[in-house]
Amino acid sequence: MNRRDFIKTAAAVATLSMLPNKLKAETDKEEKMKILVLTGSPRKNGNSNTLTDNFIKGARESGHHVERFDAAFAEVHPCIGCNKCGMNGPCVFKDDFEFVRQYIVNADVVVFATPMYYFGISAQLKTVIDRFYAINGQIHRPKKAVLLMTYANTALSQAEPIKSHYQTLIDYLGWKDAGQIIASGVWPVGAVNQTEYPKQAYELGKNIAK
Numbered sequence: 001m002n003r004r005d006f007i008k009t010a011a012a013v014a015t016l017s018m019l020p021n022k023l024k025a026e027t028d029k030e031e032k033m034k035i036l037v038l039t040g041s042p043r044k045n046g047n048s049n050t051l052t053d054n055f056i057k058g059a060r061e062s063g064h065h066v067e068r069f070d071a072a073f074a075e076v077h078p079c080i081g082c083n084k085c086g087m088n089g090p091c092v093f094k095d096d097f098e099f100v101r102q103y104i105v106n107a108d109v110v111v112f113a114t115p116m117y118y119f120g121i122s123a124q125l126k127t128v129i130d131r132f133y134a135i136n137g138q139i140h141r142p143k144k145a146v147l148l149m150t151y152a153n154t155a156l157s158q159a160e161p162i163k164s165h166y167q168t169l170i171d172y173l174g175w176k177d178a179g180q181i182i183a184s185g186v187w188p189v190g191a192v193n194q195t196e197y198p199k200q201a202y203e204l205g206k207n208i209a210k
Helices: 003-031 047-061 097-104 123-139 156-173 197-206
Strands: 034-039 065-070 109-117 144-150 176-183
Touching: 034 047, 034 097, 034 123, 047 065, 047 109, 047 144, 047 176, 047 197, 065 097, 097 123, 109 123, 109 156, 144 156, 144 197, 156 176, 176 197
Parallel strands: 034 065, 034 109, 109 144, 144 176
Antiparallel strands: none
């Protein structure tokens, strides 16, 4: 074997030996997701926050990177429709929404967690969603979305307005629904702990990459 053929053969062997590690690295990269969780409950130990805690626990156990934004304990000014941002620029308000802006663009998964307040998403979470307007041009990219929702009554029809809003929102953004936990019949703090919903939220977080 001449020197040129030897170099070619050695290079080919080296490349093949690197493939398993390369494939493993690519697989690990695919499995580790960036997740942004947006909550809307002003009750720190409320039922929707319990679902959130369990979802995050499952996701982190699977190695995903999770950032959480509790809208009810942040300062987020409502959108005033001034259009200074041009749907893709700086907002006139410099507040805690900057945290959302920092993580949502590159997030692989966005989770919306809310109690039902008067048949709709909580005002605290809706305020954050309204501010998506300023980053509209940056978040129209493929992502997964999750809905974690709790409400006191048990009529399935009463959950439809929030589910419809959620679906319409992600359809507009080009995101794909990755799961919904709709916990009915939970009202007092801690009521959800007597149900299977926390376990379902945990399993959803655990398997979000599948």
